[in-house]
Amino acid sequence: MVDPEQQRARYVTHSDGAPPVPPPGGYRGARRTPDPAALATENAVATLDAPKQPADALGWIALVSGILFAVVLLGAVASGGTDIVYGVTMLAVQLLVVAVVIAALLTPRGRALGAAALTITLLFNVATVGALGAVQTSASGNYEGAKSEEQKHEEAYPGIKDTPSADILSRPSLEQVRESSEAAMADIKERLSAEFGYTWSPAGDEDLRPERNGYGGESMLVQYTSQKWGTNEPIQDHDRKLAVMDVIDDVLAEHDMWGIISLNDASSGLDATMREKLYGSADPRTQDVWEWYSDDYPGPRRFYATIYDTSQDDSGEFRRSREAQAARTGEPVEGLQIMFLAPELLSEADRAEFEQRLEEYPGS
Structure with a gap:
């Protein structure tokens, strides 16, 4: 019997029983594994030896x-010609450029440059550059490139469209309206302080807003809003509110204005739903806002008297809004506020220039 250990040792330490050694040169038809290092060297040499194909x-x-088209688009936007970018001609040129780029991508020798041209076209095209121009135009307010000379001329009109210049020149000037308004405001404050002991605080500064001329530009006229004044004391009693308005009515009559009227009751012509929406209630006795109005028609002055009464605010929302307003402007939270407003006024300092510029617009 053969010892297993001896049999195992024979195959490990001797050649007995091992497969025969291949003949010199190996077996015929045997498959050989190439040397990786040698194969890499051969490929590298082949690559170096292959001539580079220039782009077609x-x-x-x-x-x-692609580059020229991008330069043209950017130049049009820089010169303010955003409308040119969206023109039919520019769209046709872009389609031609895209066609050339696609053709280049389909050729082996033009594919690299075609890819670069495609990148440029994707970054700078009618859509992207046009959007950039629109944003720039909107931010700067410069729409000159889209206007004819006639439109630009109309835009510079110093008056108001469909308003005869003679009517403008015959109106009281800005300075006259300011003087008469301030005088009426002073008398109203004095009378109410004398009768009811009210004290006053500023509720808003004077404001002059340029008026549009109806042709897309600004006229030489302005809308005047006087300084606002408000009582430091609340006015909550219904009868007291009516008494305050009676005093204001008397003073306005002394300053050549029509009788003051209520905008927050049924006599205003507003239905109950609208009054509730504007003034907190359809009933003046439970409204949190009272608004009364007067003017000196056909003159330009308009007068507003507003009473804010937070005691009528059941939800607390109105009080919070008034407190937020007071925090912004420094005005009293509640009480009476008075102000004047007058549109389309010409300053005396601008009268000569206004008449001179009107000479460019015969028949106005």
Whole structure:
């Protein structure tokens, strides 16, 4: 019997029982595994020896076309011609450039330059550059490129469309309206302080807003809003509110204005739903806002008296809004506020220039 250990040792330490050694040169038809290092060297040499193929003319044409088209678009936007970018001609040129780029991508020797041209076209095209121009135009307010000379001339009109210049020149000037308004305001404050002991605080500064001329530009006229004044004391009693308005009515009559009227009751012509929406209630006795109005028609002055009464605010929302307003402007939270407003006024300092510029607009 053969000892297993001896049999195992024979195969490990001797050649007995091992497969025969291949003949010199190996077996016929045997498959050999190539040396990786040698294979890499052969490939590298083959690559170096292969001549580089230059890009064809179509690739260069695509690249140059993409660059030139981008330059033209950016130049149009920089010069304010946003409307040109969206024109039919520019769209047709862009389609031609895209066609050339696609053709270059389909050729092996033009593919690299075609890819570069495609990148440029994707970044700078009618959509992207046009959007950039629109944003720039909107931010700057410069729409000159889209206007004819006639439109620009109309835009510079110093008056108001469909308002005869003679009517403008015959109105009281800004300075006259300011003087008469301030005088009436002073008398109203004095009378109410004398009768009811009210004290006053500013509720808003004077404001002059340029008036539009109806042709897309600004006229030489302004809308005047006087300084606002408000009582430091609340006015909550219904009868007291009516008494305050009676005093204001008397003073306005002394300053050549029509009788003051209520905007917050049924006599205003507003239905109950609208009054509730504007003034907190359809009933003046439970409203948190009273608003009364007067003017000196056909003159330009308009007068507003408003009473804010937070005691009528059941939800607390109105009080919070008034407190937020007071925090912004420094005005009293509640009480009476008075102000004047007058539109389309010409300053005395601008009268000569206004008449001179009107000479460019015969028949106005």
